[in-house]
Amino acid sequence: MCQKHNVPEFPVFSPIQREHKAPLTAAFQSAQLEISEATFAYQWVWRSRTHCRLSCLGGSTLLMLESASGQGTFLLPPVTPDRAEAAQAIVAALEAATGAEAVARVPESLAELLRDRPGLSLVEQRERADYVHAAEDLRELPGQRFHAKRNLIRQFEAACPGAQYLPLDETLAQQCAGFCREWFASHPRRDMPSLQREVEATLSMLQEWQWLGLCGGVLLYQDRVVAFALGEPLNKTTFVVRVEKADTCVPGSYQAINRQFARHAAAQFQWINREQDLGVPGLRRAKQSYCPHHLLSKYEVRLVR
Numbered sequence: 001m002c003q004k005h006n007v008p009e010f011p012v013f014s015p016i017q018r019e020h021k022a023p024l025t026a027a028f029q030s031a032q033l034e035i036s037e038a039t040f041a042y043q044w045v046w047r048s049r050t051h052c053r054l055s056c057l058g059g060s061t062l063l064m065l066e067s068a069s070g071q072g073t074f075l076l077p078p079v080t081p082d083r084a085e086a087a088q089a090i091v092a093a094l095e096a097a098t099g100a101e102a103v104a105r106v107p108e109s110l111a112e113l114l115r116d117r118p119g120l121s122l123v124e125q126r127e128r129a130d131y132v133h134a135a136e137d138l139r140e141l142p143g144q145r146f147h148a149k150r151n152l153i154r155q156f157e158a159a160c161p162g163a164q165y166l167p168l169d170e171t172l173a174q175q176c177a178g179f180c181r182e183w184f185a186s187h188p189r190r191d192m193p194s195l196q197r198e199v200e201a202t203l204s205m206l207q208e209w210q211w212l213g214l215c216g217g218v219l220l221y222q223d224r225v226v227a228f229a230l231g232e233p234l235n236k237t238t239f240v241v242r243v244e245k246a247d248t249c250v251p252g253s254y255q256a257i258n259r260q261f262a263r264h265a266a267a268q269f270q271w272i273n274r275e276q277d278l279g280v281p282g283l284r285r286a287k288q289s290y291c292p293h294h295l296l297s298k299y300e301v302r303l304v305r
Helices: 018-031 040-045 083-095 135-140 144-159 170-185 193-207 253-264 281-288
Strands: 053-057 060-066 073-075 100-107 120-124 130-134 164-167 215-221 224-233 238-246 271-273 294-296 298-303
Touching: 018 040, 040 193, 053 083, 060 083, 083 100, 083 298, 130 135, 135 253, 135 271, 144 253, 164 253, 170 193, 170 215, 170 224, 170 238, 193 224, 193 238, 215 253, 224 253, 238 253
Parallel strands: 073 100, 238 271
Antiparallel strands: 053 060, 060 073, 100 298, 120 298, 130 271, 130 294, 164 215, 215 224, 224 238
């Protein structure tokens, strides 16, 4: 990926560019990483916040990001299909003078290869753990544990009889952007910077969804958007949901778009990754209410000094 795609050799890094889409997507597809951050679309839409930069180290692609708190930089796990190579690249990157203080979002499967290495500290990042669901659970909502979700969907169907689920197209993308702006304007916490950033990222996805390779689904009632979702394949078995927005005045709208999106956009996948809760109590409760199959644990790796 390096020379012909203008990605410098480690320890030099350069900002992510549009021309990196094809090679970085190919690298992610080859690596088949599990973490929700491992797609070009995710890195692209958040680049104004993270200032994502790229470098090549041997057969690995490295991504350096700025922390959300503005306190330093970190590396993502090396993008390579070879876990042993990834482990070696982590050690080499931490020992080099790159300015990155840690390698973060390291999945447990890779962290296990580093636990016994001297001079390294591994700390679990619970707030960054991905919620991974059996896709069939979200498509069918079976059993007593999903009784409340099914009940809310029945309320939605009563409130919006004949509501349509449609795959995203350009016209619907524009309608969803308008819906998102209205959703944000009426949100009681619209002054929160994190919510503002989330809406900016959503609008960016809607503007370039086709180029980014995103999938979308929309619930329409009487030609009005009442909910939409965006997501993308993460690897061969897992689909990741990036965005869900729904009219909170319509009971069950979130639950309805969740199930329809799982049934249509993620129909061919075994797992659905619904990203992390960021340590926000309300978000954690909402994600746990969907009974994840497991949490994908992630770790921060540093040198012991």
